[in-house]
Amino acid sequence: MRIEAGDNGYLAWADNLLAGPIEVRLDVAGGAPPPSQPLLPARAGVAAAGSTLVARLQAPAGSEGWTRLRLRGVPGSSNARPRDVAYRLPLAQPQACIDQGFEGEYSHHDAENRYALDFAVPVGTPVLAARDGVVMQLQDGYRGHGLDRARDASRANYIRILHDDGSMAVYAHLAEAGVLAGVGQRVEAGQRIGLSGNTGYSTAPHLHFAVQVNRGMQLEAIPFRMPAAQAGTGAGAPAGAQATSSSSADGSTRSRHCDSLSSMPTERR
Known part of the structure; x- marks a missing residue:
């Protein structure tokens, strides 16, 4: 001001x-x-x-x-009018494990994160733009993670990309110095924009992805479509999904259930 x-x-x-x-x-x-x-x-x-x-x-x-x-x-602008488009996977590999999906019980229950996906990937995994846009905002100076939401939620490294319809994609929990694009840079879908990490409010390495709009001084995540790939959900996993767990470098574990992304409610509604 x-x-x-x-x-x-x-x-x-x-x-x-x-x-x-x-x-x-x-x-x-x-x-x-x-x-x-x-x-x-x-x-x-x-x-x-x-x-x-x-x-x-x-x-x-x-x-x-x-x-x-x-x-x-x-x-974001409160005049944004998001279009119904298909987003590509924000990772280079054709398969991904999702350990928390839409309306996940652990942390996807507020307006900003309700329709987010958490991709369980090792630290340093290349992150790709899921849609064309302009790098609007970024943070890449934090290291480490924690479980104190009040303290750690704002300490996640991220990149925010503005789309031409006013919607914005957020790629969060990136590695320290893990943003590979600059503010104002135009990027294309599939372009490498960062490296995944384990920063901020996080239990283990993963990429948090959400599409958001400004609904009048309030960021809200909106549902989106993404091509089917091998994936999984943590909270609310499909019946019969096989549970696995993996360890991060610091010894913390994150429970995982793998199933098909096509079984998840990733349609706009």
Whole structure:
């Protein structure tokens, strides 16, 4: 947020450092909001690498004191209209093991992750773009993992790719320095964009993949279609699936059930 002095008050600006649109909400952290145009809380969209005037804050003559403002931003445009397209597997191999699918009980139960897939792969596995797009946002400076959601959820390395219909794909838990594309770079489906890892809130090495849209200051995962391949689910595994487990480098284990991806509810609805 950027505050500039203006006629009879102040101008509150939002600057977007991402290579894709964001939506912001300006409010006060406590107490009564100051007179403003528009009234607070105020929302606005900000174009990629752009700036938007969110509100004009009035300072009546003779007034004293201060107001603590709070600006929150969410990636993506709330005007996105995702199309029904087929996503390719985000891995080079023709087969993959999925140990948590849509609405998985362990961590796929909130709006941002409800329709996500966790591919169980060793650290350093090449990650491919599942669809054409532009690298909008990335993080690749974290190492290590943990099971404290409040502490570790924000410490996962990831790459966010914006599609031409406004939807966004998130590839998460990448290795440290495991992002192989830069912000603003256009990538094609099948292009290598990263290396899988085990960072952030994670029990064992895997790739977390989700397609998200901004539903008005709220990221929501949406169902998607993906070609059938050998796969599996952890939570809610199909009846009769064979359970296996594997160990990560640090000795932690992750239970796995392998079955066909075609048996999973990966259709848009």
